[in-house]
Amino acid sequence: MTGKSPSESEDLEGYIDRWTDQYFKKTRAIVQRNGDAEVTYAVFMRRPVSFAPRLMIDWLNQVAAEREVTFNIQKCFDEGDWVGAGEPLLYLSGPLSELVDLETLYLQKLGACCVAAYNAYLMCSSLPDSQFLAMDARHCAGHEMAEMMAYAASVGSEGARRDRDAVGFIGNATDATAHFFGNEKGLGTMPHALIGYAGSTLRAAEMYAEAFPGEPLTILVDYFGQEVTDALAVCNRFADLAEEGAVAVRLDTHGGRFVEGLDTQSSYAVLERHVPRAVRQYRNEEELRWLVGTGVSAAAIFHMRDKLDEAGFSKARIVASSGFNFFKCQVMGSVNAPIDMVGTGSYLPDDWRETYATADIVAYDGEPKVKVGREFLLQRR
Numbered sequence: 001m002t003g004k005s006p007s008e009s010e011d012l013e014g015y016i017d018r019w020t021d022q023y024f025k026k027t028r029a030i031v032q033r034n035g036d037a038e039v040t041y042a043v044f045m046r047r048p049v050s051f052a053p054r055l056m057i058d059w060l061n062q063v064a065a066e067r068e069v070t071f072n073i074q075k076c077f078d079e080g081d082w083v084g085a086g087e088p089l090l091y092l093s094g095p096l097s098e099l100v101d102l103e104t105l106y107l108q109k110l111g112a113c114c115v116a117a118y119n120a121y122l123m124c125s126s127l128p129d130s131q132f133l134a135m136d137a138r139h140c141a142g143h144e145m146a147e148m149m150a151y152a153a154s155v156g157s158e159g160a161r162r163d164r165d166a167v168g169f170i171g172n173a174t175d176a177t178a179h180f181f182g183n184e185k186g187l188g189t190m191p192h193a194l195i196g197y198a199g200s201t202l203r204a205a206e207m208y209a210e211a212f213p214g215e216p217l218t219i220l221v222d223y224f225g226q227e228v229t230d231a232l233a234v235c236n237r238f239a240d241l242a243e244e245g246a247v248a249v250r251l252d253t254h255g256g257r258f259v260e261g262l263d264t265q266s267s268y269a270v271l272e273r274h275v276p277r278a279v280r281q282y283r284n285e286e287e288l289r290w291l292v293g294t295g296v297s298a299a300a301i302f303h304m305r306d307k308l309d310e311a312g313f314s315k316a317r318i319v320a321s322s323g324f325n326f327f328k329c330q331v332m333g334s335v336n337a338p339i340d341m342v343g344t345g346s347y348l349p350d351d352w353r354e355t356y357a358t359a360d361i362v363a364y365d366g367e368p369k370v371k372v373g374r375e376f377l378l379q380r381r
Helices: 012-019 022-034 054-067 096-108 111-126 143-164 192-198 201-211 227-237 239-243 264-274 285-292 298-310 326-334
Strands: 038-045 072-075 088-095 131-134 168-172 217-220 247-251 317-321 341-344 357-364
Touching (some): 012 054, 012 096, 022 096, 038 111, 054 143, 088 096, 088 357, 096 111, 111 131, 111 143, 111 168, 111 326, 143 168, 192 201, 201 217, 201 227, 227 239, 227 247, 227 298, 247 298, 264 285, 264 298, 285 326, 298 317, 298 326
Parallel strands (some): 217 247, 247 317, 317 341
Antiparallel strands (some): 038 088, 072 088
């Protein structure tokens, strides 16, 4: 039997029994044999995060209802708040016999969400005037992770709206998690596969418009290495839509070549024309590549904006994708790259070790008690 969520095949208790750590199951048996205790856990992480506890709390409430017991969950922060390394995120209280075998599973639903929310917050804050579209689902290890990452992106986005007046994430790519962004369905138009099938970028756009009349049109323009040529062809074909701002060209050029019409020298010239001296701010080779190098660079985005404007399509939008993590977003924001939307899944944690959340018991039957070295977790009275 493969691992499945409890909603798919097995009852909740069976799910917990199969997926929790063995030593927690044995501890539960010992406590049931020798007498229960009312305990309080402190839950924390070892790095700064954005507080994203909803999936964990919903699951704990589901378990509490199933076991006919009450868990007291004292949140130390509001959802989306910044939390420093080592600060307790929340305190969780209840009978030890009912909580001890849940730790493995509720921590799984917390740590990665908090790190991804933190990343999403930084990305949206770096490009506050740009929309973001969550495109992480295909990079996730299963649907449970996809749900966690979509939720996290929505939390980070809301934080950036609150703190930075950012536009943030307007949606995601799948129907199942669209509700986190206030939508009924996922967003998106076409993959490269459709363009290959159609035989040309323009024909793919026509086929899409025929199948989904009246919908806004976002077209990938890198398939044939003719980003500018194909962008202008689509805009000319759908000039009315372009004038309405309902046509977008998506730059997704890989890092092995320049966007059509650029090379190293012309990329420097484009960036210097739009943002004098900007290239002198780079601190490493990766930042330099994001400014004037191959792939979707700042120079490439300015270049595409120039060509669209020169052809009379000033309302056509630019969607940028390909490796837009926080650091790349920060570089793009520093030069005010004209990006209308960023398509990204790069808020996913880079180092999974940083997603580890920890829970330590800090009180037994009301008496403060914690292992040596974790005294900082004790509740302040």
